[in-house]
Amino acid sequence: MTTAPQPRRWWRAALAVPPVAFLLVFFVWPVAAILLKGLRPDGAWDLSALGDVLTDPVIRRVAWFTLWQAVLSTALCVVAGLPGAALFARFRFAGKRFLWAALLVPFVLPTVVVGVALLGVIGPNGVSGVDLSGTLWAVLVAHVFFNYAVVVRTVGGAWSTVDPRLEEAARTLGASPWRAFREVTWPLLRPAVAAASSIVFLFTFTSFGVVLVVGGVRQRTLEVEIYDQTARFLHLDVAAALALVQLVVVVAALAWFGRTQRRRAVVLDQRPAAEVARRPRGWRERAFVGTNLLFMAALLGVPLAVLVVRSFDAPAGWGTGNYQALDTARRGSTSFVPPVEAITNSLLFALAATVVAVVLGGCAAWAVAGSGREPSPRWARWTDTALMVPLGTSAVTVGFGMFVAFGDPPLELRSSVWLVPLAHAVVAIPFVIRLLVPALRSIDPQLREAAGVLGASPWRVWREVDLPVVSRALAAAAGFAFAVSLGEFGATVFLARPERPTLPVAIYRFLGQPGPLNFGQAMALSVVLMALTVIVIMAIDRLRPIGSAEF
Amino acid sequence: MDPEQTQPADPTGPGQPPGGASLDVEGVSVTFPDASRPALDDVDLRVAAGEVVSLLGPSGCGKTTLLRVVAGLTTVDRGAVRLDGADLTGVPSHRRGVGLMFQDYALFPHRDVGGNVEFGLRMAGMGQKARVDRVAEVLELVGLPGWERRAVGPLSGGERQRVALARALAPSPRLLLLDEPLGALDRSLRDRLVPELGTLFRTLGLSVVHVTHDQTEALAIADRVVVMDHGVVVQDGPPVQVWARPASSLVARILGLPNIVDGPEGTELVRPDAVRVRPAAAGGNATVAALGVEGTGWSVTVVLDEGGRLQAHLPATELTPGDRVDVTVDPAGRRRL
Numbered sequence: 005m006t007t008a009p010q011p012r013r014w015w016r017a018a019l020a021v022p023p024v025a026f027l028l029v030f031f032v033w034p035v036a037a038i039l040l041k042g043l044r045p046d047g048a049w050d051l052s053a054l055g056d057v058l059t060d061p062v063i064r065r066v067a068w069f070t071l072w073q074a075v076l077s078t079a080l081c082v083v084a085g086l087p088g089a090a091l092f093a094r095f096r097f098a099g100k101r102f103l104w105a106a107l108l109v110p111f112v113l114p115t116v117v118v119g120v121a122l123l124g125v126i127g128p129n130g131v132s133g134v135d136l137s138g139t140l141w142a143v144l145v146a147h148v149f150f151n152y153a154v155v156v157r158t159v160g161g162a163w164s165t166v167d168p169r170l171e172e173a174a175r176t177l178g179a180s181p182w183r184a185f186r187e188v189t190w191p192l193l194r195p196a197v198a199a200a201s202s203i204v205f206l207f208t209f210t211s212f213g214v215v216l217v218v219g220g221v222r223q224r225t226l227e228v229e230i231y232d233q234t235a236r237f238l239h240l241d242v243a244a245a246l247a248l249v250q251l252v253v254v255v256a257a258l259a260w261f262g263r264t265q266r267r268r269a270v271v272l273d274q275r276p277a278a279e280v281a282r283r284p285r286g287w288r289e290r291a292f293v294g295t296n297l298l299f300m301a302a303l304l305g306v307p308l309a310v311l312v313v314r315s316f317d318a319p320a321g322w323g324t325g326n327y328q329a330l331d332t333a334r335r336g337s338t339s340f341v342p343p344v345e346a347i348t349n350s351l352l353f354a355l356a357a358t359v360v361a362v363v364l365g366g367c368a369a370w371a372v373a374g375s376g377r378e379p380s381p382r383w384a385r386w387t388d389t390a391l392m393v394p395l396g397t398s399a400v401t402v403g404f405g406m407f408v409a410f411g412d413p414p415l416e417l418r419s420s421v422w423l424v425p426l427a428h429a430v431v432a433i434p435f436v437i438r439l440l441v442p443a444l445r446s447i448d449p450q451l452r453e454a455a456g457v458l459g460a461s462p463w464r465v466w467r468e469v470d471l472p473v474v475s476r477a478l479a480a481a482a483g484f485a486f487a488v489s490l491g492e493f494g495a496t497v498f499l500a501r502p503e504r505p506t507l508p509v510a511i512y513r514f515l516g517q518p519g520p521l522n523f524g525q526a527m528a529l530s531v532v533l534m535a536l537t538v539i540v541i542m543a544i545d546r547l548r549p550i551g552s553a554e555f
Numbered sequence: 556m557d558p559e560q561t562q563p564a565d566p567t568g569p570g571q572p573p574g575g576a577s578l579d580v581e582g583v584s585v586t587f588p589d590a591s592r593p594a595l596d597d598v599d600l601r602v603a604a605g606e607v608v609s610l611l612g613p614s615g616c617g618k619t620t621l622l623r624v625v626a627g628l629t630t631v632d633r634g635a636v637r638l639d640g641a642d643l644t645g646v647p648s649h650r651r652g653v654g655l656m657f658q659d660y661a662l663f664p665h666r667d668v669g670g671n672v673e674f675g676l677r678m679a680g681m682g683q684k685a686r687v688d689r690v691a692e693v694l695e696l697v698g699l700p701g702w703e704r705r706a707v708g709p710l711s712g713g714e715r716q717r718v719a720l721a722r723a724l725a726p727s728p729r730l731l732l733l734d735e736p737l738g739a740l741d742r743s744l745r746d747r748l749v750p751e752l753g754t755l756f757r758t759l760g761l762s763v764v765h766v767t768h769d770q771t772e773a774l775a776i777a778d779r780v781v782v783m784d785h786g787v788v789v790q791d792g793p794p795v796q797v798w799a800r801p802a803s804s805l806v807a808r809i810l811g812l813p814n815i816v817d818g819p820e821g822t823e824l825v826r827p828d829a830v831r832v833r834p835a836a837a838g839g840n841a842t843v844a845a846l847g848v849e850g851t852g853w854s855v856t857v858v859l860d861e862g863g864r865l866q867a868h869l870p871a872t873e874l875t876p877g878d879r880v881d882v883t884v885d886p887a888g889r890r891r892l
Contacts, residue, residue: 169661172628175648176655177675178726184649187674191665283588286630 042244085155119217365436399494829888
């Protein structure tokens with residue numbers, strides 16, 4: 005096949021400009037500012053801290069642990085999430101839409117809340133009866149709890165576009181169910197699995213709050229070390245050196261993931277999901293659905309139920325006391341505003357962050373995905389990798405960096421309400437890109453050519469072909485962006501103004517105060533955050549371009 | 556190019572079919588969740604060893620479900636499937652030795668032509684060398700010699716059909732199931748492939764169940780025709796007999812037969828060659844509505860003044876649409892249904 009002429013190269017490059025510029029200003033500059041503050045404290049380079057960090061046996065142990073627990077966590081998440089992905093891709097069952105949205109709840113809950121919820125199950129006096137707190141197992145369980153949705157939603161979305169007849173064809177040719185999965189479905193799912201793995205790896209590699217709560221003093225990651233050095237010991241030089249080490253690993257991992265993903269992209273016949281999913285028939289399929297739902301109930305349901313139960317445990321006895329107290333700014337509380345205002349703040353910030361992330365992430369995705377006929381140019385691959393880096397950068401570094409960088413002109417944004425959603429968008433853009441690029445690469449180029457031959461301008465081709473086909477991925481991306489913003493804590497805690505707290509910040513403030521009412525209110529706000537997440541994600545899942553089939 | 560690929564097909568080569576198996580489907584019923592009526596309702600189907608049976612019926616009549624039941628992809632609520640007398644209930648599809656060619660082929664997009672065709676051979680544990688030989692042999696059989704390393708993405712419909720057929724044939728299934736194998740192809744390609752398929756099946760001695768809605772395809776390929784509607788078998792017999800004597804007006808409609816006439820004595824079928832059409836300068840009892848080519852002759856559709864239309868087959872005609880004509884029907888060509 006000859007290569008079609010490429011009049012579109014220039015505008016694809018142009019599309020990459022806004023997201024790259026955005027990340028230069030709102031990510032690279034703040035991170036550089038904080039790194040320079042550490043490594044060049046008085047206008048002169050001082051790299052002794054970097055040397056110390058690289059040779060310190062304690063730090064090396066922490067770095068090694070951070071790396072292998074992240075690899076192990078990622079593998080566990082994929083293994084745990086694949087059956088769930090199959091469930092959503094292949095079967096229809098009661099409550100499916102609700103569950104698809106509810107999966108994201110653990111993902112958006114502030115890490116401290118997740119820690120508390122998990123300790124209620126696998127901590128001292130937990131409902132499971134097993135105390136895992138302070139062990140590696142607790143960290144792994146917490147990471148699976150957190151990232152299960154990433155695997156299920158990313159891989160499940162891709163799985164629903166794989167024609168089940170391919171696997172059936174393999175079956176009639178003598179492949180056992182396992183062999184048919186390995187030989188046919190798995191190779192077709194690999195790009196989505198790689199995408200999900202890269203996200204999970206970055207999260208678990210930079211995991212902070214949850215490790216702090218469930219890992220105790222024995223399980224320490226680089227991020228915990230950075231936080232301690234920054235906030236507790238004020239060793240900005242050591243923190244900067246550690247952040248640099250973290251960045252190097254993240255970039256290396258991203259480059260590797262990027263390569264595997266390009267090698268494995270396959271053009272698929274996209275099929276509407278409704279045609280593929282069906283009600284389970286026979287005991288095997290019912291057992292599969294049942295086991296999956298039980299697993300989800302145990303993994304996600306029990307800790308969340310513990311949260312809900314505790315939210316009704318008010319100082320005045322069982323009831324809605326914790327909720328009723330949410331609309332008043334109590335004296336003696338660290339909240340300067342009624343906690344309900346945190347809900348409005350969070351929703352507005354999340355909306356703004358989602359719009360920014362979907363627009364900029366969308367530009368980037370279309371720029372780097374290529375049109376399918378030709379390999380992506382080198383600049384596109386590097387842009388793709390570079391745009392993922394914020395996901396793997398410590399939120400503490402980003403938040404503190406923005407606080408430092410935007411305190412003075414030319415960009416004096418520290419007191420602006422916009423800084424919080426912009427920081428959220430920085431973290432959300434990589435999600436949008438990761439979810440859109442595989443979907444875009446799987447579009448048969450002939451579809452675009454067909455539309456072009458039928459008289460559609462490039463703009464119409466985009467609207468009539470690209471957009472409907474990736475609408476499902478786009479909805480998932482918007483959902484993730486919104487959820488990321490709702491739950492973001494590490495950076496927000498540096499940036500949110502006292503009178504405009506987000507839900508996680510308000511929860512954190514309550515948890516930091518002694519007294520049962522404060523704890524109860526933290527639980528109550530967490531339940532509100534959970535409910536908001538489910539409602540918003542369900543609404544976004546339903547949102548699709550008019551007249552398009554459900555892909 | 557690999558030297559193996561240029562060798563002629565060896566009829567005694569590895570994996571040459573041991574001959575077809577007989578199939579017995581007895582009283583099979585399937586109801587899908589949420590469906591108001593069964594997809595298959597007490598269906599019986601017998602295929603003798605080496606027999607080619609065509610399944611006809613409107614879409615949604617259960618043809619595809621029946622194939623999936625035989626292949627073990629859909630479980631039955633009641634009934635049994637036997638291959639050479641052995642009950643297949645509980646035997647998973649990969650141990651049935653039944654080949655299925657899907658309606659839209661379901662070629663593996665991540666494997667090339669050779670990778671698709673050799674898939675079943677790999678599953679059977681055949682060695683590398685034997686696989687290469689067998690793939691070359693089967694590709695030659697379907698008229699695509701030396702196509703092993705081509706990607707499946709850019710293939711045309713006819714080429715995909717051949718690759719799918721080669722893939723289904725390669726592991727020498729005891730029974731081959733074809734779901735509208737030529738459905739997506741253009742007329743001339745079909746006309747060329749139909750006799751090829753018929754010859755191929757007979758040469759290989761395969762037992763075949765072949766779903767179609769095309770009369771010429773069924774006539775050219777099948778030893779026997781089974782007509783289904785709404786999940787039940789409504790007629791079963793040799794093709795010539797089924798077309799000459801449809802069991803009911805329903806079957807006649809499913810077969811797409813012309814001239815189903817509702818008269819005072821019930822429904823009648825009128826053979827087109829029994830309709831006599833003579834030009835009438837004035838008067839007459841019908842008007843010519845349409846003309847079409849039918850084989851080497853003409854088909855003329857007339858609208859009767861008393862209501863209804865008839866189709867006539869004439870060796871030659873000078874009529875044009877709008878002409879008034881006298882139409883009579885040879886009583887020998889009428890048949891009550």
